[in-house]
Amino acid sequence: MKVRPNLLQQYELEPALLPQLPVKWTQEFGRVAPLAVEIGFGNGEYLDWWSGQHPDWNFVGIEMPQDCVIRALPKFAQSGRDHIRVVRGDARYLLRELFAPNSLEHVLMQFPMPWTKAKQAKHRVYSPQFSTTLADVLKVGGFFELVTDQEWYAKEAAEVLGGSGYFKILAEETNPERPFRTRYEEKWLEDKRSIFRVLAQIERTANAPRLLDQETMEIVHLKKSPLPEAVLELAGKRFSQGPSVLEIKEVFTAKDGWILYIVTADDSFSQHSYVRVQQKSDGRVLVRLQPRPRPYPTPAVHFALQELGRQLDG
Numbered sequence: 001m002k003v004r005p006n007l008l009q010q011y012e013l014e015p016a017l018l019p020q021l022p023v024k025w026t027q028e029f030g031r032v033a034p035l036a037v038e039i040g041f042g043n044g045e046y047l048d049w050w051s052g053q054h055p056d057w058n059f060v061g062i063e064m065p066q067d068c069v070i071r072a073l074p075k076f077a078q079s080g081r082d083h084i085r086v087v088r089g090d091a092r093y094l095l096r097e098l099f100a101p102n103s104l105e106h107v108l109m110q111f112p113m114p115w116t117k118a119k120q121a122k123h124r125v126y127s128p129q130f131s132t133t134l135a136d137v138l139k140v141g142g143f144f145e146l147v148t149d150q151e152w153y154a155k156e157a158a159e160v161l162g163g164s165g166y167f168k169i170l171a172e173e174t175n176p177e178r179p180f181r182t183r184y185e186e187k188w189l190e191d192k193r194s195i196f197r198v199l200a201q202i203e204r205t206a207n208a209p210r211l212l213d214q215e216t217m218e219i220v221h222l223k224k225s226p227l228p229e230a231v232l233e234l235a236g237k238r239f240s241q242g243p244s245v246l247e248i249k250e251v252f253t254a255k256d257g258w259i260l261y262i263v264t265a266d267d268s269f270s271q272h273s274y275v276r277v278q279q280k281s282d283g284r285v286l287v288r289l290q291p292r293p294r295p296y297p298t299p300a301v302h303f304a305l306q307e308l309g310r311q312l313d314g
């Protein structure tokens, strides 16, 4: 069956464009229903199947690469899954910002990257920070389910989640019977490898402070037009303040000023965006974010605009 492109649009949500977070999911789906999330849905086959099993629930998929989103949306459209929405980005951050406390029934992650090196541990889904996020957004009695191809990862996840004081570990299984398998899982099992599943239930909720501190992004007004060398010299520079980091990757000259390609990071949550330094015909010089891609207004993004203002004002 062919899918009309405009049919796909209804599935993808760009929360950075919404006036308010957390998202009002009841309004978005047009109904009150239990809410479940799949993190890293890959090609979307499990989310398609899972949502088919629960037509009376609402589902949100979070993935990072656009390619995954492009492959998954036609599946949802072909199956007529009006109760799925997809958000692109890093779930370690988005889960906390998109969902209200105590609002989710089930969070599922299948075959996450194991991040084997010690310094990458903060990326793992069971890092203490992520456990707290899960314990904030899940309802008491709600589930976090992890399926992985790494035994040590499953063991550590069960230990960290179980020891956090928020979760009770209901199951730790090797090669469990599963009603539906992803393509990744099929391939892994064909190679005669094992899979591991951890099912944790929330017993006590936590409080995970949100990063977003205001809804709109400010515009910085410079005192005067900066020297072109001063702007061009920013390329490659890095500034930081506490956990907020700004890196200026490239500077492009534009008709009425410059465009700066920047990366900001709040701890390990990084965002790519463009900042425009614009000399207006009325003499004002503005520093502001370009509308696309629109970053979430995190402390690091606020810091970036202020710091660029300071650097350019000399």
Ligand SMILES: C[S@@+](CC[C@H](N)C(=O)[O-])C[C@H]1O[C@@H](n2cnc3c(N)ncnc32)[C@H](O)[C@@H]1O
Binding pocket: 039, 040, 041, 042, 043, 062, 063, 064, 065, 068, 089, 090, 091, 092, 109, 110, 111, 112, 113, 182, 183, 184, 185
């Ligand atoms: C090995 S693939 C597995 C895909 C799918 N779950 C499956 O079983 O076929 C892992 C997926 O998790 C996604 N992923 C990893 N960390 C993520 C994060 N923090 N937020 C959202 N997606 C993430 C990756 O982009 C990737 O598509």
